[in-house]
Amino acid sequence: MRLLIAPSDWTPRGIDELEPAADWSVRADENTAVVAGPGAGKTELLAQRACFLLETGVCVPPRRLLAISFKRDAARNLRDRVKQRAGSELGRRFDSYTFDAFAKSILDQFLRAVPSEVRPTADYDVLLGSPRAEHVGDVLGRMEPPPELGCANDLRAFESELFYKRKVLQVDLTVPPADLEHWAAQEFWRRMLFDGPRSRLYFGMINRLALGIVRTDARVRRAYRATYSHVFLDEFQDTTQAQYALTRALFHGTPTRLTAVGDPQQRIMGWAGALRNAFAAFAPDFRAVTKRLERNRRASPQIAPVVRFLAARLRDETGEAESAEIAALEGGGPPPEACGAFLFDDDASEAEWIADQITILLEEGVAPRDICVLARNRVALYTASLVGALANRGVEARLEDALQDLLSEPLVRLLLLALRALLTRHPGAAWIDFREELAALQGIDDDDAMTALDHRLSALRRSLRERVPTVPSGVDEVRKLVADVEQFFAVSLRNRYAQYQRGSFYADTISQFVSELAGTSAGASWERALDSIEGVTTIPMMSIHKSKGLEYEAVFFVGLEDGAFWSFGKSRSHAVEELNAFFVAISRAKERVAFTYARQRTLGDRTKQQSRAEIGELYDLMEAAGVRLIQPDAK
Numbered sequence: 001m002r003l004l005i006a007p008s009d010w011t012p013r014g015i016d017e018l019e020p021a022a023d024w025s026v027r028a029d030e031n032t033a034v035v036a037g038p039g040a041g042k043t044e045l046l047a048q049r050a051c052f053l054l055e056t057g058v059c060v061p062p063r064r065l066l067a068i069s070f071k072r073d074a075a076r077n078l079r080d081r082v083k084q085r086a087g088s089e090l091g092r093r094f095d096s097y098t099f100d101a102f103a104k105s106i107l108d109q110f111l112r113a114v115p116s117e118v119r120p121t122a123d124y125d126v127l128l129g130s131p132r133a134e135h136v137g138d139v140l141g142r143m144e145p146p147p148e149l150g151c152a153n154d155l156r157a158f159e160s161e162l163f164y165k166r167k168v169l170q171v172d173l174t175v176p177p178a179d180l181e182h183w184a185a186q187e188f189w190r191r192m193l194f195d196g197p198r199s200r201l202y203f204g205m206i207n208r209l210a211l212g213i214v215r216t217d218a219r220v221r222r223a224y225r226a227t228y229s230h231v232f233l234d235e236f237q238d239t240t241q242a243q244y245a246l247t248r249a250l251f252h253g254t255p256t257r258l259t260a261v262g263d264p265q266q267r268i269m270g271w272a273g274a275l276r277n278a279f280a281a282f283a284p285d286f287r288a289v290t291k292r293l294e295r296n297r298r299a300s301p302q303i304a305p306v307v308r309f310l311a312a313r314l315r316d317e318t319g320e321a322e323s324a325e326i327a328a329l330e331g332g333g334p335p336p337e338a339c340g341a342f343l344f345d346d347d348a349s350e351a352e353w354i355a356d357q358i359t360i361l362l363e364e365g366v367a368p369r370d371i372c373v374l375a376r377n378r379v380a381l382y383t384a385s386l387v388g389a390l391a392n393r394g395v396e397a398r399l400e401d402a403l404q405d406l407l408s409e410p411l412v413r414l415l416l417l418a419l420r421a422l423l424t425r426h427p428g429a430a431w432i433d434f435r436e437e438l439a440a441l442q443g444i445d446d447d448d449a450m451t452a453l454d455h456r457l458s459a460l461r462r463s464l465r466e467r468v469p470t471v472p473s474g475v476d477e478v479r480k481l482v483a484d485v486e487q488f489f490a491v492s493l494r495n496r497y498a499q500y501q502r503g504s505f506y507a508d509t510i511s512q513f514v515s516e517l518a519g520t521s522a523g524a525s526w527e528r529a530l531d532s533i534e535g536v537t538t539i540p541m542m543s544i545h546k547s548k549g550l551e552y553e554a555v556f557f558v559g560l561e562d563g564a565f566w567s568f569g570k571s572r573s574h575a576v577e578e579l580n581a582f583f584v585a586i587s588r589a590k591e592r593v594a595f596t597y598a599r600q601r602t603l604g605d606r607t608k609q610q611s612r613a614e615i616g617e618l619y620d621l622m623e624a625a626g627v628r629l630i631q632p633d634a635k
Contacts, residue, residue, distance in 0.1 A: 002089065004057040013051045013085040015044065021291040025259065026052050031288035033236075033279050034261040037311050038587030039298025039551070042261045043074075046232050047081040049259060054090040059229045066227075067096040068247070069234040070269070072408035074549045075101070078234060088440055095228075097498070099243045100203040105498030106210040110220050113213050118173055118189060120199035120209070124503050127202045133160045139191050140184060150180040158184055165273065169204050169242065198503075207242045214249045225254050235549065236262035236282070240273040244281065258286055265314040268545060268581045276573075298551050300591045302338035306625045307587050313621060314583060317576055333626015339586075339593050341560065341622055343631045346600040351385035353632050354556050354596065358539060359393050361554055370553040373397065373541040374585050376564035381603040383541045383558060390539065397539040401546050403516070407534065410497050411506065412513050416530060418485045422461045423468065423526040441492040460484065471529045473522035479514050486510070544581045547588050555589040560597050562614040569614045582618055595622075 007027065012018050018026060022041065025034050026049045036042045046067065053059040069075040075096045083091035097105065104126070107114070111122060131139075137159035144152060158167070158181065167185040177183035193199045201209075213220055231251060233239070239247075251258060260282050267274055275281060283290055296304045334340075344350040358371055375382040379399055390397050406412055414437060420430035427434075435453065444450055464484065472478050493500060500506040520529040531537055565581075567574045586593050601610050612619060619629070 002055070005055050007052070007056045007058065010052055010056050012048050015048075018045070018048065019293060019295050021293055022048075025049065025291050028259070028289070029058075029257065031258045031286040032260070033283050033288045033290045034259065034293065035263065035279065035290065036261055036293040037263050037265065037296065038307060038584075039296040039304075040263075040293035041295070041297050042234065042263075042293075043078055043081050043549075045293070046078055046234065046259070046261060047085045049230075049232070050082045050094055051086045051090075053230055054086055054093060059093070061093070063229040064093045064095055064227055065230050065232070066102075067094065067232040067234060068099055068102050069096065070099060070238045071235065071549060072098050072101075072405055074098075074234055076408050076410070076413070077549065078232075088436065092440065099239070099246075100206070101497075101499045103203070103207040103210040103243075103246060105501075106213060106220070107206055108498055108502045110213050110217065111502075113217050113220065114209055118193060118209070118212075120193055120201060121197075122502060124199035124201050126206070126499075126503055126505050127200055130161055130202060130204060131164050136160060136164055136188075139188055142191060142195070143184065143187050145180055145183055145187075149177070149183050154180055155184055164188070164202075165204070169208055204242065207246060211242065211246045211249060214246060221250060224250050225256055228256060231256055231258045233258060233260040234262070235266075236260040236278050237264050237267040238262070238269040238274045239278045240269075241275055242273070244275060244278065248285065252286065258282075258288070260288065265311050265580055266548065266584050266587075268548070268577055268584055298590055299587070300338065302334040303586075303589060303591070303593060306334055306339055306627060307583075309625045310583050310586065310621060313624075314576075314579060317579075333628065336628050336630055337592065339589075339627055341595040341597065341619070341627060341629045343629065344596060344598045347385045347598040347602055350558070350596050350598045351389040354386055354558070354594075355389035355393055355395070357556070357594070358390065358395060358554075362395065366553050368396075368537055368539050369535065371539050372547065372550070372552040372555050372588065373539060374544055374547055374555060374557045374588070375541070375559055376544055376581060378564075378603065379541055379543050382564070382601075385602070386558065387541075395539060396537060397541055398535060400535070400540045400542040403535070404542065404546050406509070406512055406516070409509055411493060411500065411509050414489060414493065415482065415485065415513060416534060418488070419526065420530055422457070422464050422485065424530070425525075425527070438488055438492075441489055441496060457488075460488075471517070471520055471522055471524045471526065475514060475518045478518045479510075482510060482514055482517075544585050548584055550588060551590060552588055553590050554592040555585065555594070557585045557593070557595045559601070560595040560615070560618065561601070561610040561612055563601070563603075563608070563610055565615045565618070568617075575617070578615070579618070579621075582621075 022045050025032050025045060034042070034045065036045065050065055053065060059065055067075070067078050069078060075098050079094065079096035082094045082096070086094070111119065114120070137156070140155040140158060143155060145155065163185075167181060168188045171182060171185035171189070173186060173189060177186055189205070192201060192205065231247075233247065260279070262279070264277065264279060279290070282288055296307060299307050342353065344353065354373070361371055362368065373383055373386065379401060383397070383399075387397050417430055417434050417437065421427045421434035424430070435450075435457065438453060439445070439450060444453060464481070468477070468481055472481065494506060495501075516533055517529065520532050562568070565578045568578045569575070597610065597612060599610055601608060623629070
């Protein structure tokens with residue numbers, strides 16, 4: 001049992017100091033809204049607050065801390081940082097979820113509280129994302145509306161994602177339908193819940209059911225309020241109306257203290273329903289004190305002034321910036337090798353130049369995972385030429401969007417750690433980390449139990465090293481291997497993480513991991529295979545949305561042109577979100593960021609002339625920030 005520290009004696013863990021606003025927020029005994037720009041240390045601030053609350057006993061045992069993030073990798077990063085700063089023992093009282101996983105945990109734990117007419121089956125399937133128009137149409141196509149409300153042909157008018165977002169997720173499920181649209185929204189629920197042997201739910205529907213449980217059952221509200229003394233809301237600018245409603249229903253007007261952290265200038269999830277200004281709702285609603293973090297701990301001295309300037313320009317959209325902040329930068333701006341925009345005749349020339357720059361960085365000792373290639377969307381198409389150019393130089397690159405969520409899953413992270421511990425020649429730290437993870441999951445805290453665990457692991461390692469010294473050649477062999485490994489933690493992991501407790505998500509995640517592992521070269525060493533899955537030796541390529549919360553030594557943004565920012569001219573709100581996306585891209589970099597434009601670009605089987613007219617505002621911003629526009633010499 002660790003001795004508690006007096007709050008006045010507590011000092012930050014693992015870092016020298018906190019800036020004044022961050023230090024105040026870490027120690028605050030009131031609801032707080034922390035506006036923190038890129039590189040300000042949002043994750044660190046929350047980790048330090050967790051340390052303060054746990055080490056001083058402000059969070060009185062056995063009460064816990066709850067963190068809710070927008071992305072799985074953000075939830076994972078925060079969980080890991082708290083464990084690093086506070087240690088494993090205290091870290092066990094810290095729960096880190098995504099909003100989706102948190103809503104699912106409520107539904108799973110209190111499923112019987114859902115009225116029977118809208119209660120999912122216990123083994124319901126989770127459908128990722130939101131339904132596309134064709135799936136909405138497929139569900140509508142199986143409906144037969146009452147004659148007094150319309151006919152089946154009339155339902156075609158509702159075949160869109162907007163019908164799901166604006167009607168299905170908002171419909172009152174308890175009253176008789178007033179019109180065909182109301183009836184179709186209710187029937188959509190019935191079809192998803194009761195057509196087939198088990199229910200099928202999108203996360204938006206799960207959130208809606210969880211909200212219904214919380215609003216109607218006081219026992220559930222009391223349970224969460226008694227469990228969590230403090231709640232952290234990470235990347236708060238991307239919170240949707242439904243997610244905010246769930247948070248409010250649980251904790252509004254209670255002694256539970258909330259800390260909301262984010263950056264309005266990085267709000268790029270408006271298409272997914274993010275509130276236009278979540279902080280403007282939160283501050284008065286929860287009587288929260290607002291603090292702003294000023295330091296940029298990420299960007300180099302060459303890039304940081306550009307990031308500050310762009311942030312001020314974006315704040316000017318809402319009238320928050322001081323006039324002095326948004327004046328054009330003086331002093332010539334950053335050197336092109338740190339921050340520049342580069343124009344090319346075509347995407348082939350662009351690819352050759354970027355590939356040369358990446359090769360130079362690698363030769364200088366920059367790790368592949370510290371270099372990133374970004375695109376606004378359609379990453380595979382925008383980077384196709386570059387992938388080939390890199391391959392010609394012996395450099396591997398891969399698309400991260402699909403793999404990022406898989407690799408963020410606790411199940412997959414533990415499987416990768418287990419395979420390194422049990423199958424590589426020299427497991428080293430992986431062996432120690434795997435033992436500690438198992439001990440924490442299973443609550444092992446005495447020497448005899450740990451010795452018994454060591455014997456079991458050692459026996460399995462000897463067996464596996466003899467049976468599968470290299471990667472098996474087929475899916476079935478890999479699946480059997482994974483089954484041998486997961487026996488050590490399957491039950492404990494399911495109990496720890498709500499997303500694995502019901503439905504097929506656990507099995508689906510295993511299957512996806514097995515497919516990825518089986519897709520590596522048969523006969524390859526385990527070191528090489530695991531490095532390949534984790535991307536240790538590959539250049540990551542991803543969309544801006546997937547890059548949020550990540551940082552790299554060097555960032556190359558491909559396609560700063562109208563075709564990529566296609567919604568820029570739709571409306572001012574669309575333009576602001578695209579400006580925010582540009583800001584997210586430039587603020588991922590520590591030492592270098594390069595934007596590229598190709599006058600002629602081939603995307604798939606189409607080659608088109610590109611324009612910068614629609615997004616001229618982006619180029620004007622860069623010019624005002626002193627970022628130079630350069631056309632490298634043709635080779």
